[in-house]
Amino acid sequence: xxxxxxxxxxxxxxxxxxxxxxxxxxxxxxxxxxxxxxxxxxxxxxxxxxxxxxxxxxxxxxxxxxxxxxxxxxxxxxxxxxxxxxxxxxxxxxxxxxxxxxxxxxxxxxxxxxxxxxxxxxxxxxxxxxxxxxxxxxxxxxxxxxxxxxxxxxxxxxxxxxxxxxxxxxxxxxxxxxxxxxxxxxxxxxxxxxxxxxxxxxxxxxxxxxxxxxxxxxxxxxxxxxxxxxxxxxxxxxxxxxxxxxxxxxxxxxxxxx
Amino acid sequence: xxxxxxxxxxxxxxxxxxxxxxxxxxxxxxxxxxxxxxxxxxxxxxxxxxxxxxxxxxxxxxxxxxxxxxxxxxxxxxxxxxxxxxxxxxxxxxxxxxxxxxxxxxxxxxxxxxxxxxxxxxxxxxxxxxxxxxxxxxxxxxxxxxxxxxxxxxxxxxxxxxxxxxxxxxxxxxxxxxxxxxxxxxxxxxxxxxxxxxxxxxxxxxxxxxxxxxxxxxxxxxxxxxxxxxxxxxxxxxxxxxxxxxxxxxxxxxxx
Numbered sequence: 172x173x174x175x176x177x178x179x180x181x182x183x184x185x186x187x188x189x190x191x192x193x194x195x196x197x198x199x200x201x202x203x204x205x206x207x208x209x210x211x212x213x214x215x216x217x218x219x220x221x222x223x224x225x226x227x228x229x230x231x232x233x234x235x236x237x238x239x240x241x242x243x244x245x246x247x248x249x250x251x252x253x254x255x256x257x258x259x260x261x262x263x264x265x266x267x268x269x270x271x272x273x274x275x276x277x278x279x280x281x282x283x284x285x286x287x288x289x290x291x292x293x294x295x296x297x298x299x300x301x302x303x304x305x306x307x308x309x310x311x312x313x314x315x316x317x318x319x320x321x322x323x324x325x326x327x328x329x330x331x332x333x334x335x336x337x338x339x340x341x342x343x344x345x346x347x348x349x350x351x352x353x354x355x356x357x358x359x360x361x362x363x364x365x366x367x368x369x370x371x372x373x374x375x376x377x378x379x380x381x382x383x384x385x386x387x388x389x390x391x392x393x394x395x396x397x398x399x400x401x402x403x404x405x406x407x408x409x410x411x412x413x414x415x416x417x418x419x420x421x422x423x424x425x426x427x428x429x
Numbered sequence: 430x431x432x433x434x435x436x437x438x439x440x441x442x443x444x445x446x447x448x449x450x451x452x453x454x455x456x457x458x459x460x461x462x463x464x465x466x467x468x469x470x471x472x473x474x475x476x477x478x479x480x481x482x483x484x485x486x487x488x489x490x491x492x493x494x495x496x497x498x499x500x501x502x503x504x505x506x507x508x509x510x511x512x513x514x515x516x517x518x519x520x521x522x523x524x525x526x527x528x529x530x531x532x533x534x535x536x537x538x539x540x541x542x543x544x545x546x547x548x549x550x551x552x553x554x555x556x557x558x559x560x561x562x563x564x565x566x567x568x569x570x571x572x573x574x575x576x577x578x579x580x581x582x583x584x585x586x587x588x589x590x591x592x593x594x595x596x597x598x599x600x601x602x603x604x605x606x607x608x609x610x611x612x613x614x615x616x617x618x619x620x621x622x623x624x625x626x627x628x629x630x631x632x633x634x635x636x637x638x639x640x641x642x643x644x645x646x647x648x649x650x651x652x653x654x655x656x657x658x659x660x661x662x663x664x665x666x667x668x669x670x671x672x673x674x675x676x677x678x679x680x681x682x683x684x685x
Contacts, residue, residue, distance in 0.1 A: 240553050264559045278554035281545075296559035 189215045190249075191349060191381050192237060197246035199232055206232050207243070208405035214349070214381050221384045221392045223427055224402035230385040231275070233402065234351040237383070238272050239263045251348065268296050271342035271350040271380075275357055277334045279326040279341070286322045289313070289341050296345070312340040315374060332363035336370065343374060350375070352384040356391050368394045389428075401427065449641050453571055456564050467569040474535050474570070474636075475577035482581050483588045485530050490518060490589030494596030511603065514593045515612035516620060523586040524624045525672055528631035531578055532664040536639040539570055540660030543643025544653035552644075567640040574636025575629055582628040619684040627675040631668050638664040 192214035199207040206229035214220055224230045235241040237248055239255050248255040253266055279288050289309045293300055300308070313319045316336040326334060335355065342350060355371065356364035368391050375382060375395075384395055392399055392413055399416050401409040401424055409416060409424050417428050494514050501507045543566060546552050555562040590612060597603045639660040646656040 235553075238557060240556060260561070267557055267559060270557075272554075272557045274550045274554055276549045278550040280551055280554075281549075291555075291560075292558040295555075 191216050191218075191251060192383070193247075193249040194233075194237070195247045195249075197233075197236065197248065198244045199229070199236060199241065200244060205405055207236070210246070210402075210405060210407055212400060212407050212410070214383060216348075217375075217379050217381055219375060219382045219384060219395055219397045220400050221386055221396035221398075222400045222402055223386070223392065226387075228402050229405055230402055231353050234272070234353060234383055234385060238267065238270055238351060264296060268345050269348045271345065271347035273335075273338055273342045273350065273352045273355055275353040277326075277338035279334055279338055281326055283326075284322075285313075285318075285324050285326070285329075285337055288326070288337065289344055292341065292345055308344055312344040313337075315343060315377070316340045316370060332359055332366065335359065335363075335367055339367070339370065339374070343378065346378055348380055350380050350382040352382060352386070354385050354387065356386065356388045361390070364388060365390060365394075371395055445645070446641055449644070450637060452563065453568060453637065456561070456568050457572070461561075461564070463565050463569050466565055467572055470569045470573035471577055474573045475580060478531060478534055478577075478581060479584065481534055482527055482530055482585050486523070486527065486585035486589040487592040489522065489526055490514065490592030490594075491596040492592075493517065493522065493589075494593040495599065498596075498600065507601075509611075510597055511593065511608045511611035512615035514596075515590060515616060518589045518593070519586050519616055520620050520624050521672075523589055524582045524628045524631065525668065527582045527585040528578060528628065528635065528668045529665055531574075531581060531632070532635045532668060533661055535574060536635045536660040536664045537657040539574075539636065539639030540643040540646075541653055541657040543567075543570075543640060544646030544656035545650075547644065547646045548649050548653060563644075567644060570640050571633065571636035574639075575632040578632025578635065579625055579628040582625070582631075619679075623675060623679045623684055627671060630671045630675070634667040634671060635664045638667065 190213055192212075194210060194212045197207050197210040198205075210229075210233065212220070222230050222233065232241055236243050237250060237255065239258065243256055246256075250266060251269060253262070255263070255266070258266065280291065283291065286309060289312055290305055293305050293308060309322070310319065313322060316339055318333060318336050318340070321329060321333060321337065326337070329337065339355075350371075352371065356367055359367060368388075371382070371384075372395055374380070382395075384391065386392060386395075396413055398410055399413050400407055401416065403409075403423055409419065409421065411419075416424055419425060494510065497513060498507065498510060501510055501513070543552075546566070552562045552566070555565060590609075593612075594603075594605065594608050597608060642656040642660040642663070646652045648655070
């Protein structure tokens with residue numbers, strides 16, 4: 172059944188142990204612009220939530236708060252049992268090993284080859300790996316996205332869809348429990364966008380990861396979501412399956428599906 | 430913008446820059462040390478700047494010599510030409526011109542590189558990948574600029590003096606040994622050391638301003654261009670200000 176939340180925590184929890192991300196009473200503003208106002212949400216193991224909202228409604232800010240790139244004004248963000256805003260850099264680094272983040276602009280390092288881009292998180296996180304183990308992980312990640320032949324290419328030599336796949340491979344290389352996608356299909360043609368969504372679903376099944384997907388793409392919502400969260404006026408306005416939201420009589424919710 | 434508002438924004442900008450400088454020093458001495466990236470930056474900043482600096486330094490020495498010659502002939506001290514050019518290049522013209530070229534090449538490239546990394550979220554991606562982007566990008570570049578500029582100034586001075594040797598010999602005949610004896614015989618540590626020391630500060634200013642403008646770049650691709658441009662303008666002005674302060678200090682210390 173559709174939950175219209177308006178400022179309250181999505182409850183009841185089916186299973187507390189299953190909870191992988193719990194955001195409670197989150198506030199974030201930039202100057203006088205209040206972006207998140209008493210926002211709360213939950214994400215459970217192996218669950219995919221697609222966050223829908225207008226441009227500038229704070230969707231990207233939300234996932235950047237979750238991974239600790241943006242510090243919230245107040246509220247708690249428990250990821251895998253730890254409150255992100257209270258963590259030191261070292262503690263944050265440890266937890267980030269378990270979270271993948273796919274940036275809207277892919278954020279591939281221009282000065283590095285595909286191999287170096289994929290090796291970067293392996294070498295930078297405090298993980299001790301031998302070179303042969305690094306090579307295997309890089310090849311496995313490239314196999315997952317079907318781009319083994321690009322290993323020695325530079326990002327500038329790749330098409331938009333290939334860059335997205337490589338960025339996804341970099342996100343997956345540490346086999347994260349949670350993947351945060353920031354508009355994964357923006358700027359791609361419909362066919363490539365569909366391929367990327369199918370890839371995301373395949374990967375989610377393979378690694379049994381949970382994910383939060385920020386998207387405007389209704390195809391993405393339809394194909395990838397277990398639940399859809401509507402972020403309106405800085406709040407978790409509605410949460411439910413796509414079908415439930417489509418049936419909603421609420422004019423603010425209806426507007427997104429018209 | 431009214432004068433009071435432009436003063437306010439100038440003071441705010443200065444405050445942010447000072448905080449950025451403080452952050453550089455606080456991060457500089459704490460592990461983890463990014464040695465590999467620092468050495469890579471030394472190669473990019475130092476070695477790859479050498480052809481441009483070498484060419485301009487050579488032309489500078491040649492032109493300076495050719496333009497000084499007529500005045501020295503008027504005063505009947507043409508024989509002092511190598512000594513005068515040597516002192517001018519080593520004390521002032523070499524460090525300042527090399528630093529200005531360095532600001533144009535390296536300051537703009539650091540500003541544009543970090544600016545584009547900022548707008549394409551590469552800096553955020555680095556942080557998510559367990560890297561302190563300030564240490565990896567800013568500390569390494571500022572240190573590499575600080576270390577490499579004095580080296581480039583020394584090489585630039587030497588190349589410039591070779592240009593001067595050519596300039597002396599266009600209208601006359603001075604042997605290689607005599608030229609270098611005259612140049613080196615008239616130089617003292619008081620000429621070389623202050624110039625060498627101030628070039629560290631020039632390098633620091635160029636690296637710091639380039640990183641500062643790039644790291645805080647906003648407004649997409651337009652902001653990247655603006656970062657690169659302002660990095661060159663601000664660091665060029667700072668080079669002259671540092672030079673002015675350095676002259677006062679050497680004067681007080683009696684090194685002039």
